[in-house]
Amino acid sequence: MNRIFGTLLLAGFLLPASGQRLLTLDSCRQMALRNNKQLSISKLKQDVAADLRKSARTKLLPHVSAMGTYEHTSRPISLLSDQQKGLLPKIGTGVVGSMQPQMAGIETSMQQIGTAFVKMGVPAAEVQQMMSGLQTGMQGSMQGMEATLNALGQQIVDAFNTDTRNLFAGSIVLTQPIFMGGSILALNKMAAINEELAENSQNARRQATIYGIDQAYWQVVSLCHKKKLAESYLDLVKKLDADVHKMIEEGVATRSDGLSVDVKVNEAEMTLTKVNDGLVLSRMLLNERCGLPLDEAVTLADEMAETISAVELAPQLDVEQAVENRPELKMLQNTVDLSKQTTNVLRAGYMPQLALTGGYALTNPSLFNGFEKKFSGYWHVGVMMRVPIWNWGDTMYKVRASKRATSIANLELAEAREMIALQVNQVTFKVGEANKKLTMAQSNIARADENLRIANLGFSEGVITPATVMEAQTAWLQAQSQKIDAEIDVKLSQVDLQKALGTLE
Numbered sequence: 153m154n155r156i157f158g159t160l161l162l163a164g165f166l167l168p169a170s171g172q173r174l175l176t177l178d179s180c181r182q183m184a185l186r187n188n189k190q191l192s193i194s195k196l197k198q199d200v201a202a203d204l205r206k207s208a209r210t211k212l213l214p215h216v217s218a219m220g221t222y223e224h225t226s227r228p229i230s231l232l233s234d235q236q237k238g239l240l241p242k243i244g245t246g247v248v249g250s251m252q253p254q255m256a257g258i259e260t261s262m263q264q265i266g267t268a269f270v271k272m273g274v275p276a277a278e279v280q281q282m283m284s285g286l287q288t289g290m291q292g293s294m295q296g297m298e299a300t301l302n303a304l305g306q307q308i309v310d311a312f313n314t315d316t317r318n319l320f321a322g323s324i325v326l327t328q329p330i331f332m333g334g335s336i337l338a339l340n341k342m343a344a345i346n347e348e349l350a351e352n353s354q355n356a357r358r359q360a361t362i363y364g365i366d367q368a369y370w371q372v373v374s375l376c377h378k379k380k381l382a383e384s385y386l387d388l389v390k391k392l393d394a395d396v397h398k399m400i401e402e403g404v405a406t407r408s409d410g411l412s413v414d415v416k417v418n419e420a421e422m423t424l425t426k427v428n429d430g431l432v433l434s435r436m437l438l439n440e441r442c443g444l445p446l447d448e449a450v451t452l453a454d455e456m457a458e459t460i461s462a463v464e465l466a467p468q469l470d471v472e473q474a475v476e477n478r479p480e481l482k483m484l485q486n487t488v489d490l491s492k493q494t495t496n497v498l499r500a501g502y503m504p505q506l507a508l509t510g511g512y513a514l515t516n517p518s519l520f521n522g523f524e525k526k527f528s529g530y531w532h533v534g535v536m537m538r539v540p541i542w543n544w545g546d547t548m549y550k551v552r553a554s555k556r557a558t559s560i561a562n563l564e565l566a567e568a569r570e571m572i573a574l575q576v577n578q579v580t581f582k583v584g585e586a587n588k589k590l591t592m593a594q595s596n597i598a599r600a601d602e603n604l605r606i607a608n609l610g611f612s613e614g615v616i617t618p619a620t621v622m623e624a625q626t627a628w629l630q631a632q633s634q635k636i637d638a639e640i641d642v643k644l645s646q647v648d649l650q651k652a653l654g655t656l657e
Contacts, residue, residue: 187443333503
């Protein structure tokens, strides 16, 4: 029961004041990642790249399209000339007219036959009646033939009247690329590389966000501990100031000693004011990156601890890990790959292009059964090939330019690798230096504490002057401040190392 009560009591001391939010480093990271607008933009860019990759894949599949047109023309198409249109309706008249000499010969022959019949004893009246009937019949036949041929000519003219002033057409076309010079495959690879580039960009932005929030977090923790240190130092100099003024009243200390201590009190108060101002600004920056209101009071888990838990890690130089994990190098490699695929797309301009086409087309008027004022269509299938012959070297120049762009990207990638290798070496050295500084700062704390204890003891016994005590207090303040700085340096150097190795998650 006592153990439970003690645990609850300890928790009560560790919990922040009412109305304040307790944040750990991980919770600050998660809030910053959710709040960062650039990360949201990077995520949307990644979605865009994924959609473009899916779009590029459709270029390998057959595409179907429908098209419809209507056109009104001022004049119809005519297969007959105006002269033919004028002659065909009079074809019967022309034929009958051309037969007039033959008809005159027939009439002469019939008159000779009638005269022969009269000589043979046939009554002239009967012969005349018979000949008149034959002539009337022949004339009626000729008139009937003329009317029939004229009507037939008119029918021909009417049949060739297309009336194409209103044209309707429609088609459904299927196109299947067969060989496009490798451009479609290159475009698909470029879309996949762009998607990978967007993902690497998001990872780089994520690491930058985490790095920034870690910097802000440990800055607040550092100032919180320095605030406690400044308050402790102010209490020390105030106590010394009170003791010196008592000694002045008793005549065992000079007024100069009192003024010196007063100056130290003022300096301690100014230091505390600066720390408080810096802490307020640092908290505002942390809140902004976490997406919290700037004036919201939050408590960090590490600021409540007595000491900053700095774990000394033995740094290991691992340039290969950095080369493998750094998103910046991956993005540069993506740029190189994109440049190569761009060259492949441009090189496709040299190659022939082959595609299969097929579909259904219909028109009105239709021409499949004469000219008909109705829709009628047909199926069709074919192969289309395009072969470039001469373009004044345009494709060649573009391919050369793209290859040079690839060379530039390769040089930038090589330079970035060298810079990252240098950065990893520098950060690894920085981690080792931070560990050494922390070890020395921790050893200085014990000496400063002992020095301050001896100075206070000697001052209380009257064998040490106030100036010596102030020197001991200043040395203690510096040692404590150096310890806080060393602990924060260890934390930040470890973050720097993780970022340099590309493992900051």
